Amino acid sequence: MTATSIALFNNKGGVGKTTLTYHLAHMISRLGLSVLAVDLDPQANLTSMCLDESEIEDLWANPSELIEQGVADRLLPSTGRVRDDRTVADAVRPILEGTGDVALVEPVSLKPGLWLLPGSLDLSRFEDKLSSEWFKSFAGDVAAIRTTTAFHRMIEHAAESVDADIVLIDVGPNLGAINRAALIAADGVLMPLAADLFSLKGLSNLGPALREWRRDWRQVVLPQVPSGISAPPARMTPLGYVIMQPEMRLDRPVKAYGRWLERIPWVYSAAVLGDELPAPDDDQYRIATLRNYRSLMPLAHDARKPMFELKAADGALGSTQKYVQTCYREFRELAENVIRLATERKAAEAEGTAD
Numbered sequence: 001m002t003a004t005s006i007a008l009f010n011n012k013g014g015v016g017k018t019t020l021t022y023h024l025a026h027m028i029s030r031l032g033l034s035v036l037a038v039d040l041d042p043q044a045n046l047t048s049m050c051l052d053e054s055e056i057e058d059l060w061a062n063p064s065e066l067i068e069q070g071v072a073d074r075l076l077p078s079t080g081r082v083r084d085d086r087t088v089a090d091a092v093r094p095i096l097e098g099t100g101d102v103a104l105v106e107p108v109s110l111k112p113g114l115w116l117l118p119g120s121l122d123l124s125r126f127e128d129k130l131s132s133e134w135f136k137s138f139a140g141d142v143a144a145i146r147t148t149t150a151f152h153r154m155i156e157h158a159a160e161s162v163d164a165d166i167v168l169i170d171v172g173p174n175l176g177a178i179n180r181a182a183l184i185a186a187d188g189v190l191m192p193l194a195a196d197l198f199s200l201k202g203l204s205n206l207g208p209a210l211r212e213w214r215r216d217w218r219q220v221v222l223p224q225v226p227s228g229i230s231a232p233p234a235r236m237t238p239l240g241y242v243i244m245q246p247e248m249r250l251d252r253p254v255k256a257y258g259r260w261l262e263r264i265p266w267v268y269s270a271a272v273l274g275d276e277l278p279a280p281d282d283d284q285y286r287i288a289t290l291r292n293y294r295s296l297m298p299l300a301h302d303a304r305k306p307m308f309e310l311k312a313a314d315g316a317l318g319s320t321q322k323y324v325q326t327c328y329r330e331f332r333e334l335a336e337n338v339i340r341l342a343t344e345r346k347a348a349e350a351e352g353t354a355d
Contacts, residue, residue: 003036003159004342005167006239007186010193012173012202016244017192018045019297020290021170026306027335028166029114036107036164038155039119040088040182041172042127047087047119050110052304059087059108059118089120091154095147096129102150104157115162117155119170123178130177138216140224145231148221152185152232166339173202175209183210184217184234187349188342190287191241191272195260200267203241207271210236237345238272240287242334287341288334293327296320306331 008021018041025037039046048056086105094100107115129147136144159167171182183189189210193199217234225231241264265283269275273285296307296316303314308328310316316324 002156003164003167004188004346005155005159005169005186006188006190006338006342007169007171007183007236008190008192009171009179009183009206010173010191010199010202011175011205012193012198014173015192015194015199016290017173018049018170020192020242020244021046021168022049023306023308023331024335024338025114025168027308027331028168028339029111031332031335031339032113033165033339034113034115034163036115036117036155036159036162036167037110038088038117038158038167038169040123040151040178041119041170042121042124042178043172044119044121044123046170047116050116051108051118060120087118087120087122088151088154089122089126092123092126092150095150096126101146102154104154107158107162109162115158115164117158127176127178130181134177134180137224138220142226142229145221145225145229148181148184149225149229149231151181153230155185156230166342175205180209180213183236184213185232187235187346188237188239190239190338191268192244193241193264194244195257195264197260200260200263203264203267204271207238207268207274210238210272211274233349235346235349237349238268238285239338239341239345240285241268242287243289245289245291287337288330290330290334291326293323296323296327308332 008017008024010017021037025035029035037046037050047059051059086108088105091103091105094103105117107117110116133141133144133147137148155167155169158164169182169186171179191203191206193203214234214236217232222231222233243261243264265285268285293307296310299310299315299320300307303310305314308324308331310321310324312321
C-alpha cells in the first residue's frame with residue numbers, strides 16, 4: 001500500500017505550521033505508523049527543528065567560516081546520521097542545472113519509524129524553474145512534466161525506501177510555484193490557522209487556488225503524461241483545519257478572538273470546499289483546537305524533543321509536567337483524527353466518491 005501524503009499549509013504564515021508538523025510527525029510515529037517528514041519550505045525550519053547545527057553543516061556541506069578556517073572547533077561532534085547531497089534542493093539540482101532528471105535522495109533517520117527528507121535554503125532557486133515549466137506542461141512538454149512532477153517522484157521514492165505509512169509535507173506560506181508542485185503531490189491538505197483576519201484571508205486565497213490547480217492538472221496535464229513518468233493524481237483533499245490558540249485561556253476567549261472563531265466554518269466551507277455556507281453552529285471540519293504551549297517550547301528546544309516527551313530531567317517539573325501530559329493528550333487525539341480522516345478520504349477518492 002502506498003503512503004498517504006498530507007501537506008500542512010495556510011497562505012498566512014506565523015500560525016505554528018512547522019511546529020505542528022514536527023509534533024504531529026513524532027506523535028504519529030509513537031502510534032506505530034512509519035512517518036516520513038518532508039521539508040519543502042525554502043526556509044527549512046522543519047529541518048532546523050529536527051537536526052542539530054553540526055548535522056545541518058554536514059548536510060549542507062557548508063560549515064561556518066570560523067570552523068572552516070580552524071579558528072573555532074565544532075560545538076557538537078558529527079552524529080553520522082547525515083551526509084551532504086541529501087536535501088530536497090540536491091534532488092532537484094540536476095533539473096535546475098539542466099544536467100538530468102530528479103536525483104532520488106535517501107531520507108535521514110531521526111528515530112525508529114521516523115524519517116526526514118531535509119530542506120535547504122537553496123530550494124528557493126527552483127521557484128522560477130517550476131513557474132516557467134508549469135504552462136509548458138499544459139502542452140505536453142516532457143521536460144516540463146518531469147520538472148513539475150519532481151517533488152512527487154522524490155517523495156514517492158523516499159517513502160518507498162523507508163516503507164512509510166504517512167508522509168507529512170511542510171510548505172511555506174505562499175501560493176507560489178514551489179508550493180503548487182508540493183501540494184499537487186499531496187493526497188490531503190491540513191490547514192493550521194489562528195482565529196484572526198489574516199488566517200481567514202489565507203483560507204479565502206487558498207481554496208480557489210487548490211481547486212484551480214487540481215482542475216488544470218487533472219484535465220490538462222495528466223492525460224499527456226508519458227507512461228514512464230510517475231505523476232500524482234493531485235487529490236489535495238481538504239482534511240479540515242486545526243486552530244492554534246493564542247496566549248489565553250481556552251474557556252475565556254477575548255471578544256475579538258470569539259468573533260473570528262465564529263467566521264472560520266463559513267469561510268472554510270465557502271472558500272476551501274466551494275460549498276454553500278454552513279449553519280452557524282456547524283464546525284464539523286475543525287479537527288482540533290490546540291492551546292498555546294509557548295512555555296514548553298524553550299524546554300523542548302533545549303532538549304531537542306517534542307513538548308509532549310519532556311521529562312523532569314528536561315526541566316518539566318511540578319505543574320509543568322501536568323501541562324506536558326495535557327499536551328500529549330491533545331496531540332494524540334489530533335494524530336488519531338488526522339490518520340482516520342486521511343485514510344477515509346483517500347479511500348473515498350480512490351473509489352470515485354469524494355468531491
